Amino acid sequence: ILALEHPRPMKRPVPEVHPKPGARVPRLWRQEVERILITDDQIARRIRIMAREIVRDFAGREMVVVSLLNGTVMFLGDLIRNLSLPLRLDFIGVSSYGAGTESGELVFTKELRLDMRGRDVLLVDDILDTGKTLYRVLGKLRALKPRRIKTCVLLNKAARRIEAVEADYVGFEIPDIVVVGYGLDFAERYRNLPFVGMLHPHVYDQASQQVKPVRPGKAGRQGGD
Ligand code: IMP
Numbered sequence: 001i002l003a004l005e006h007p008r009p010m011k012r013p014v015p016e017v018h019p020k021p022g023a024r025v026p027r028l029w030r031q032e033v034e035r036i037l038i039t040d041d042q043i044a045r046r047i048r049i050m051a052r053e054i055v056r057d058f059a060g061r062e063m064v065v066v067s068l069l070n071g072t073v074m075f076l077g078d079l080i081r082n083l084s085l086p087l088r089l090d091f092i093g094v095s096s097y098g099a100g101t102e103s104g105e106l107v108f109t110k111e112l113r114l115d116m117r118g119r120d121v122l123l124v125d126d127i128l129d130t131g132k133t134l135y136r137v138l139g140k141l142r143a144l145k146p147r148r149i150k151t152c153v154l155l156n157k158a159a160r161r162i163e164a165v166e167a168d169y170v171g172f173e174i175p176d177i178v179v180v181g182y183g184l185d186f187a188e189r190y191r192n193l194p195f196v197g198m199l200h201p202h203v204y205d206q207a208s209q210q211v212k213p214v215r216p217g218k219a220g221r222q223g224g225d
Pocket residue numbers: 071103125126127128129130131132133134177178179180184185186224225
């Protein structure tokens with residue numbers, strides 16, 4: 001009877017993360033990284049829980065995982081090794097061109113190759129910020145007529161939202177701060193950090209003083225994906 005009253009187990013609440021002194025930044029990164037926001041252990045534990053929810057929701061269907069380049073590189077690897085069901089994998093490349101860390105104009109740099117028609121799609125991104133990226137990509141995906149699309153992001157910055165888009169699976173809620181590591185970049189660097197952290201202000205200041213290469217007819221590329 002209980003099972004009838006609760007046909008699906010409730011989703012557990014998404015953990016909220018606030019910067020606080022905690023794990024020590026490895027010596028190698030101490031000059032640039034001010035603090036660790038989410039440790040590799042916290043990430044790993046959270047991903048296992050998210051993966052269980054996804055497996056439950058996609059059981060019995062052959063899923064296509066569509067991942068956004070390049071920021072999902074670590075998250076995707078850890079997520080799919082915990083997805084114990086048949087799946088296919090494809091990538092979309094999106095880059096934002098614009099000033100600083102703001103999301104500017106979106107350019108597709110890699111198109112999908114797999115057929116999405118009638119498929120159950122899990123769209124994966126590193127972070128949901130203004131929502132402009134997921135909004136654009138969701139529009140593009142829907143036109144390919146999948147059976148359904150669920151969205152999954154490691155991080156959610158709800159305070160920054162401009163487009164009305166929410167993710168079905170969220171790893172961590174974070175405040176309105178720029179974060180790097182675990183796939184996330186600042187000016188294409190720091191993707192290889194095994195944790196999610198914050199940079200010292202001097203790193204951003206230095207970067208904004210550097211002269212950036214300029215694409216013909218475009219602003220200098222700074223925002224990563
Ligand atoms: P949105 O289109 O504003 O939602 O931004 C999504 C994209 O912006 C993400 O896929 C990231 O590539 C990038 N982004 C947003 N916030 C951050 C951040 O704090 N650090 C690194 N990249 C970010």
